[in-house]
Amino acid sequence: MTPALWNIEQFRENVFRYAEELTDDPDNPVPKERVILQLDRDPEFQTILQKWHKLCGAEKVRDWKRVLALAETHAREILPSCLMCGECCRHGSPTLHVEDLELLRQGKIPWGALYTLRRGEPVHSPFKDELVFLVDERIKLREKPGGRQCLFFDGDTQECTIYADRPLQCRAQACWDPKPGEELTAQPYLTRKDIFGEVDVLWDLLEEHDRRCAFEKLTAAFKALEETRGEAVDQVLDLLAYEDHFRNFVAEKLNIPRSQLELVFGRSFADLVQVFGFRVDVGPDGTRVLVPDAPSEEAKEE
Incomplete structure (x- = not known):
């Protein structure tokens, strides 16, 4: 169906589909949710979105082409800051570093929200995408039962409930660039x-x-x-x-x-x-x- 005939729901559905196509490339580390959120916060996109129901067919086709260009721009030019898209939170909880001990002592993160992975236990390496055995122990935030979502990720709002006091790994990692997370492994991990x-x-x-x-x-x-x-x-x-x-x-x-x-x-x-x-x-x-x-x-x- 041509964009000239789309209602607002169809417009948004096709925006999401196009964003998914842009991020399907395995060499592109940027998640779809990140591109969509960045696009959704673009003032020009919001202007088009708000007036879509008032546009005639030709105007919809014109503005749809503009939205495609905006989506491509946001897929290439990622803002170097966290937008709280929840991508990191949905795929696992953070491992704590020594720097995070102060958050625990101040009660920002409750002790009951932690668990220990001991030396020798099998874990998934977030960098090698393979199973490895721990040489040293790690302390992590819990995940929600039956899944990998971080305990502090609110599935309804898609937001972190301790964002202002999140651990070092959460502050350092970037869903659009694995390098900061890899560099963080040089920092000392928190242990018992x-x-x-x-x-x-x-x-x-x-x-x-x-x-x-x-x-x-x-x-x-x-x-x-x-x-x-x-x-x-x-x-x-x-x-x-x-x-x-x-x-x-x-x-x-x-x-x-x-x-x-x-x-x-x-x-x-x-x-x-x-x-x-x-x-x-x-x-x-x-x-x-x-x-x-x-x-x-x-x-x-x-």
Whole structure:
């Protein structure tokens, strides 16, 4: 259908479609939402949008050509600033750096919104688009359950709810240019030692937990399970039970809130079994059973 016959809804629909075509090129790192938002804030586009319903057919065709040119310009000439388009927030939560510790101490970000990825755990590299194993631990903001959206991303308004106090990675990364995010990896990451290192009793217990419940031990247990064709299942279940007892015993003795357990101890072994294609079911009598499941597609992003 010619632009001369479009109503305002059809006009906007075709604007979005054209923006998508402009950003379909795999060599173009700029997301469609960014181009649309930048175009939507263009005064000339807003003028055309507001008067569209009053234009005659020939005027619509003329202004549509102008909109195409504006869209192409915005796809090429990206403004070097965050427009709060939500693109970064929808695809993962940030990893924290030492500089972010002050945000935590000031209460700008609650402790319960954090979790730890421990050394050896598999994660998706945001730069290599592949699965890697962590050499050092990372602390991240939580994602929303069942997805990768950052916990603080408001899906209704498409805005960050802590934008004024967002972490360093959020302030540095640019959805239109991966370079600032890559350069940020040279900055020191926040670790549990930065947070708990001066609490001797707790820190000693965390080091003991890391020794006895390292991810490598879970990996070895599942390797034995595979090699014995399931006969070593008790080895896995014993490890799960021990890790669960350790974290809950320490949490009870030191009054650690349950909302902060994944920050203090990292993800539980019971949650990590999904990495190996299993899940843990609990029977009415409390007995744990290891059940084959679809492998998790959601290794966390580094």
